[in-house]
Amino acid sequence: MDKIRIVGGNTLKGSIPISGAKNAALPLMIASLLTSETLTLENVPHLADVELLMRILGNHGVDISVNGRRERQTDGYARTIHFNCPTITDTTASYELVRKMRASFWVIGPVLAREGVARVSLPGGCAIGTRPVDLFIDGLKALGAQIEIEQGYVEAKAPSGGLIGAHYTFPKVSVGATHTLMMAASLANGTTVMENAAREPEVVDLANCLKAMGAKIEGAGTGTITIEGVTSLSGARHTVLPDRIETGTYAMAVAMAGGDVTLENTDTALLSSALEALRAAGTEITSTASGIHIVGHGDDIRPVDIRTEPYPGFPTDLQAQFMGLMTRARGTSHIVETIFENRFMHVQELARFGADISLSGQTATVTGVNELHGAPVMATDLRASVSLVIAGLAAKGETTVGRVYHLDRGFERLEEKLTRCGAEIERISDG
Ligand SMILES: CC(=O)N[C@H]1[C@@H](OP(=O)(O)OP(=O)(O)OC[C@H]2O[C@@H](n3ccc(=O)[nH]c3=O)[C@H](O)[C@@H]2O)O[C@H](CO)[C@@H](O)[C@@H]1O
Numbered sequence: 001m002d003k004i005r006i007v008g009g010n011t012l013k014g015s016i017p018i019s020g021a022k023n024a025a026l027p028l029m030i031a032s033l034l035t036s037e038t039l040t041l042e043n044v045p046h047l048a049d050v051e052l053l054m055r056i057l058g059n060h061g062v063d064i065s066v067n068g069r070r071e072r073q074t075d076g077y078a079r080t081i082h083f084n085c086p087t088i089t090d091t092t093a094s095y096e097l098v099r100k101m102r103a104s105f106w107v108i109g110p111v112l113a114r115e116g117v118a119r120v121s122l123p124g125g126c127a128i129g130t131r132p133v134d135l136f137i138d139g140l141k142a143l144g145a146q147i148e149i150e151q152g153y154v155e156a157k158a159p160s161g162g163l164i165g166a167h168y169t170f171p172k173v174s175v176g177a178t179h180t181l182m183m184a185a186s187l188a189n190g191t192t193v194m195e196n197a198a199r200e201p202e203v204v205d206l207a208n209c210l211k212a213m214g215a216k217i218e219g220a221g222t223g224t225i226t227i228e229g230v231t232s233l234s235g236a237r238h239t240v241l242p243d244r245i246e247t248g249t250y251a252m253a254v255a256m257a258g259g260d261v262t263l264e265n266t267d268t269a270l271l272s273s274a275l276e277a278l279r280a281a282g283t284e285i286t287s288t289a290s291g292i293h294i295v296g297h298g299d300d301i302r303p304v305d306i307r308t309e310p311y312p313g314f315p316t317d318l319q320a321q322f323m324g325l326m327t328r329a330r331g332t333s334h335i336v337e338t339i340f341e342n343r344f345m346h347v348q349e350l351a352r353f354g355a356d357i358s359l360s361g362q363t364a365t366v367t368g369v370n371e372l373h374g375a376p377v378m379a380t381d382l383r384a385s386v387s388l389v390i391a392g393l394a395a396k397g398e399t400t401v402g403r404v405y406h407l408d409r410g411f412e413r414l415e416e417k418l419t420r421c422g423a424e425i426e427r428i429s430d431g
C-alpha cells in the first residue's frame with residue numbers, strides 16, 4: 001500500500017493551482033441523471049471519488065466521455081467530462097458501490113424524480129460519525145414519495161403523477177439533503193420551498209448548473225430555496241467551482257511551514273471564515289487577480305479558538321488542518337466540532353509528532369509546542385490525513401503517512417503541488 005514520505009522543515013515558495021471542488025463535482029455529476037441530453041462539466045478534478053461516481057453513474061445508464069475520449073484519462077488538471085443519460089437503465093444503487101462513498105446516496109433524488117422509483121443502499125456511517133439519512137427520507141416524503149427501508153435499501157416510490165412540490169423545513173442543516181431535494185424538486189409538479197437549507201457555495205454551484213439546464217430555482221445561497229418544478233431539463237455546460245477546502249488546506253500548510261505561495265484559480269470569498277481565523281493566527285492573506293497570496297511565518301503562530309458551523313461558519317472539512325496549525329501556536333487554543341460527533345481521529349496521530357492536545361466531548365484543547373518531530377502516522381479519513389501531511393511539512397525530520405487512499409479521495413496531485421513549492425514529499429510504494 002502506498003505511503004507518503006515527507007522530510008519537514010522546508011518553507012514553501014511558488015504557486016499552487018487549485019482544482020475544481022470535489023464536493024461540487026459530485027452533485028453536479030449526479031445532476032446528469034435528470035436529463036436525457038448531455039451535461040458537460042469543466043474543471044472536474046481527477047480524484048478517486050470522481051472515478052467511483054463515474055462507475056456508479058455508468059450503472060444507471062450514464063454514458064461518460066472524458067475530453068471527448070471514452071477511456072479514462074489519468075493526467076492533466078481540469079478535465080472536461082461529458083455525461084449523457086438518454087434513459088435510466090437501472091434504478092438501483094447497490095450496497096457494494098454506495099458503501100464506498102456516501103455522496104452516491106444522493107442519486108436517490110434524480111432517479112426518483114425522473115423514473116418514479118429508486119432503490120438505493122443505505123450509505124452507513126464512516127470514521128467521522130454515524131451520518132444518518134433521515135432528513136433525505138423526510139424531505140422526499142414531503143414531496144409525496146412513499147419510502148420503505150428493506151434489507152438495507154431505501155425503496156422510494158413517487159405518486160403516479162410524479163413528485164409534488166411542498167414546503168419543507170430541514171430540522172438540521174444538511175448539505176447532501178439540500179442537494180438531493182433541490183434536484184428532486186426541479187422535476188416535481190408545482191413549487192417547493194426548502195427552509196433551513198444549506199448555504200454552502202457547492203449548493204449555489206449545483207443550483208446554477210440546474211438553472212442552466214432549465215430549472216427554476218431562487219434563493220440558493222440563502223436559507224430559503226424556492227424551486228418551481230419543470231417537466232424536463234435540458235443539457236448544459238458548466239464549470240465546477242474552485243475547491244475551497246483544498247484552498248484552505250494549502251493556506252494552512254503555508255501558515256504552518258512558513259513561506260510565500262500564491263494559490264491560483266480560487267477566491268477568498270469562498271472561505272472567508274477560515275481565512276479570518278488564519279489572519280488572526282498571523283498569516284498574511286491578500287486577493288490577487290486570479291487567486292490568493294499567502295505569506296506564513298511558521299514560527300510565530302498566534303492561538304485562535306474556532307468552532308465548526310454550517311456555511312458561512314468555519315468548515316468542518318478544515319478543522320483537522322487548523323488543529324495541525326494550532327499545535328505550533330504560541331499558546332492554547334480551543335477547537336469545537338459541532339457538525340460530526342467523531343471528527344477527532346487526527347488527535348492521536350498528531351500526538352505522534354509531539355503535539356499537546358486534550359479532548360473533552362466535542363472540544364479539543366491544543367497547547368502549542370515549540371517543535372514537532374516527524375513520525376510514522378496513519379490516515380483515518382480524508383481531511384485528517386491531510387492534517388498529518390501539513391504537520392509533517394512543519395516537523396523536524398521524516399514523516400511517513402500510511403493509508404494514502406484517503407488522501408486520493410479529495411486531493412488532486414498533492415505531492416506534485418507541494419513539491420513545486422519546495423517541499424520534500426514523495427509517494428512510496430511498499431512493494
Ligand atoms: C460530498 C460532500 O459534499 N460532503 C460534505 C457534506 O457531507 P454531507 O452532505 O454528508 O453532510 P451533511 O451536511 O448532510 O451533515 C451535517 C450533519 O447533519 C447530519 N445529518 C445529515 C443528513 C441526515 O439525513 N441526517 C443527519 O442527521 C450529519 O450526520 C451531520 O452531523 O457536508 C459536510 C458538512 O459540511 C462536509 O463535511 C462533507 O465534506
Ligand SMILES: C=C(OP(=O)(O)O)C(=O)O
Nearest residue numbers: 023102103317382383410
Ligand atoms: C467528509 C467528506 O466527504 P464525504 O462527505 O464524501 O465523506 C469531506 O470531503 O471531507
